[in-house]
Amino acid sequence: MEIKKISINEEGYPELLRKIPNPPEIIYVQGVLTPKENRFAVVGTRRYSSYGKQVAMDISGDLSEAGLIIVSGLAPGIDTFSHQAVIERNKRTIAVLGTGLDEKSLYPKSNIKLARKIIEIGGCLISEYPEGTRGTKFTFPQRNRIISGLSLGVLIVEAKIRSGSLITAEEAFRQKRKVFAVPGQIYSPNSAGCHFLLKKGAILADNADDIIRELSIPKLSLEKKFVFNGNPEEILILRCLKEGGLHIDRVIEKTKLPAKKVVGLLSILEIKGKVKNLGANIYAISNR
Numbered sequence: 001m002e003i004k005k006i007s008i009n010e011e012g013y014p015e016l017l018r019k020i021p022n023p024p025e026i027i028y029v030q031g032v033l034t035p036k037e038n039r040f041a042v043v044g045t046r047r048y049s050s051y052g053k054q055v056a057m058d059i060s061g062d063l064s065e066a067g068l069i070i071v072s073g074l075a076p077g078i079d080t081f082s083h084q085a086v087i088e089r090n091k092r093t094i095a096v097l098g099t100g101l102d103e104k105s106l107y108p109k110s111n112i113k114l115a116r117k118i119i120e121i122g123g124c125l126i127s128e129y130p131e132g133t134r135g136t137k138f139t140f141p142q143r144n145r146i147i148s149g150l151s152l153g154v155l156i157v158e159a160k161i162r163s164g165s166l167i168t169a170e171e172a173f174r175q176k177r178k179v180f181a182v183p184g185q186i187y188s189p190n191s192a193g194c195h196f197l198l199k200k201g202a203i204l205a206d207n208a209d210d211i212i213r214e215l216s217i218p219k220l221s222l223e224k225k226f227v228f229n230g231n232p233e234e235i236l237i238l239r240c241l242k243e244g245g246l247h248i249d250r251v252i253e254k255t256k257l258p259a260k261k262v263v264g265l266l267s268i269l270e271i272k273g274k275v276k277n278l279g280a281n282i283y284a285i286s287n288r
């Protein structure tokens with residue numbers, strides 16, 4: 001698809017981005033960008049935990065169902081899962097790159113298929129760098145102001161104290177945008193950045209409703225109402241996962257079902273779209 005060049009004085013330039021202290025004079029866009037749509041950023045660490053993955057996918061997916069366009073950076077980890085959760089629900093998402101938009105320059109290469117899917121679903125890729133620009137240690141931090149600048153607010157899911165995600169949060173504070181952070185275990189390095197932001201004045205968010213209420217979006221409530229159906233053993237597993245993702249060994253322990261039986265039931269539930277494997281044999285209820 002054609003890469004379009006939009007200058008700050010043109011009608012197609014996003015209104016929110018135009019209002020930040022240092023907006024890019026030119027942006028390059030591949031796909032569909034609507035200047036006045038409601039956008040919200042979800043970002044986080046590349047070195048994610050299963051908890052972070054589940055939170056990113058659940059909140060990003062729910063926010064997209066509420067009508068927000070999810071913005072992230074296409075980086076491995078939390079950014080990738082945020083984009084994927086939206087695509088799974090057939091909703092639009094926006095990726096802001098620290099490289100040119102051509103596939104030879106795009107980073108990471110592992111997300112080229114994801115970038116194509118974002119465009120195919122009706123979302124877009126954005127960069128302030130022309131085709132042929134490779135990423136450097138300066139271009140990625142620089143693009144973070146665009147991620148927050150496009151958005152009504154920013155959610156940090158997981159981040160260490162020295163993290164690119166905290167740069168995005170700092171830009172959001174500077175731009176007078178709302179900053180949200182997900183709490184985590186106090187001994188986890190991935191939670192240290194989020195707890196730092198909470199002490200600094202970020203808004204605690206552990207579900208999409210927290211964000212929707214704070215943004216005053218007149219849209220549906222996203223309170224989860226779990227409906228468990230299936231055979232008694234499937235329901236037993238689903239109830240076991242209601243409070244969050246668990247390793248398969250814990251599912252076996254809690255249900256007291258034979259290991260072989262649990263493996264088979266989880267496979268069936270995954271095919272039915274009721275559970276998802278978060279990686280490393282950790283399973284969680286799917287919100288699709």
